[in-house]
Each structure stands twice: as C-alpha cells, then as structure tokens.
Amino acid sequence: MRKLILLVGMVMFATATFAQSDTDYLEYSRSVLKAEKKAMVSEALMLNDSLGKIFWPLYNEFNEKLYAIESKNYEVILDYAANYEKMTDEKAEELWKAYHAAELERLKLMGTYFNKFKKALSAGTAVKYMQIENKIDVMIDASVALEIPLVEVKK
Numbered sequence: 001m002r003k004l005i006l007l008v009g010m011v012m013f014a015t016a017t018f019a020q021s022d023t024d025y026l027e028y029s030r031s032v033l034k035a036e037k038k039a040m041v042s043e044a045l046m047l048n049d050s051l052g053k054i055f056w057p058l059y060n061e062f063n064e065k066l067y068a069i070e071s072k073n074y075e076v077i078l079d080y081a082a083n084y085e086k087m088t089d090e091k092a093e094e095l096w097k098a099y100h101a102a103e104l105e106r107l108k109l110m111g112t113y114f115n116k117f118k119k120a121l122s123a124g125t126a127v128k129y130m131q132i133e134n135k136i137d138v139m140i141d142a143s144v145a146l147e148i149p150l151v152e153v154k155k
Helices: 002-018 023-045 049-086 089-120 123-147
Strands: none
Touching: 023 049, 023 123, 049 089, 049 123, 089 123
C-alpha cells in the first residue's frame, strides 16, 4: 500500500507540472508508473512460476490495450489544458464525450479480460487482479481530478 501511495504522489506531481513542461515528462512519468504498477501487481498476487507463465503474457496484452485507452484520456487532459482559458460549451461537450467514450471502452476491456484471466487462472485470481487494477485506477483518477480545475465556459 505504501508503494501505491508513493506511486499516486508521483502521478499527482507529474499532472501538476505537465502544464509547465512538455509532454515528454508526462510520458516519462507514465512509463515509470507502468513499471511500478507491474511490481505492485506481482507483489500482491504472489503467483508461483507456473501461474506466472500464464498470467504475465495476458497481463502484458491487457495492459498494452489499457495503455492505449488511457492515452486517449491523457489526450483529453492535454486538450482540456490547451483550451481551458478559451473553453466553449461545444469544446467542453466534445471533451466530455471523448472522456466518456474512453471510460466505456476501458470498462468493456476490463470485462473482456476478466473473463480471459478467469479462464486461464481462476475466478478468485481474476477478481483479485481486477481489484488491484481498480484500486490503482481509483487512486490515480482521484489524484488527477484534484489537480484539474473545474471547467469555466467562456461566453
């Protein structure tokens, strides 16, 4: 849990500073997050070698697809930041729809991969892994939400 809190702190720092720096730093932070997340999952699941040989390729496949979806949300955040000072109703709606579509895509992906993990391992292991994913996602989402100001539409 301590690692998770440190990880979220790093994401908060990256989110708070990205507006003042380039997207390279944000991308670097995402790559560090990716590695730390994998270490936390490994520590929490404590899979033996035979289960690990089944789990990790599926984990990598899932997280590659998840990363692509999360990239859409990062693009929304960057677009939001770029348009914050001149936000219109139309742009606000466009950003919301893009975010919402990505979230629906993420939920669908999680459902699909829950079934794959369950089939390859067990329901209990699949649930535990999805709980870990959810805890990490919720903490990151909360930290990012704290850093992003509410929309102010300019008329």
